[in-house]
Amino acid sequence: MTLEQLCALRAADPPKEERVDIRSVTIDTDAPVEVRAQQYLEQIKNPYAFRCGDVSVNLEFAPEGKPLREAIISYLKSKRA
Numbered sequence: 001m002t003l004e005q006l007c008a009l010r011a012a013d014p015p016k017e018e019r020v021d022i023r024s025v026t027i028d029t030d031a032p033v034e035v036r037a038q039q040y041l042e043q044i045k046n047p048y049a050f051r052c053g054d055v056s057v058n059l060e061f062a063p064e065g066k067p068l069r070e071a072i073i074s075y076l077k078s079k080r081a
Contacts, residue, residue, distance in 0.1 A: 013058065019051040020044050029079065036076045037069070047072065 025043045027036050045052050048070060049061045061068060 014046070014049050016056045017050055019049055019056060022050050022052050033073055033076050037072050040072060
């Protein structure tokens with residue numbers, strides 16, 4: 001699914017047990033940023049609706065804000081070892 005399709009699904013608010021726990025996501029910090037972003041998206045399934053332990057997390061961005069893809073890439077670049 002594309003990020004746009006996932007964004008459209010976020011309103012469905014999946015149940016907590018169907019969300020991926022972000023603590024289980026592992027990223028190869030030596031990989032290029034594009035590969036790390038792909039690893040994250042493949043593992044998290046829906047970057048707009050996931051969980052951290054027992055807490056459900058819903059992400060929403062301001063229309064004039066940075067697109068999710070850019071936000072993820074910026075974050076991963078900042079974590080480069």
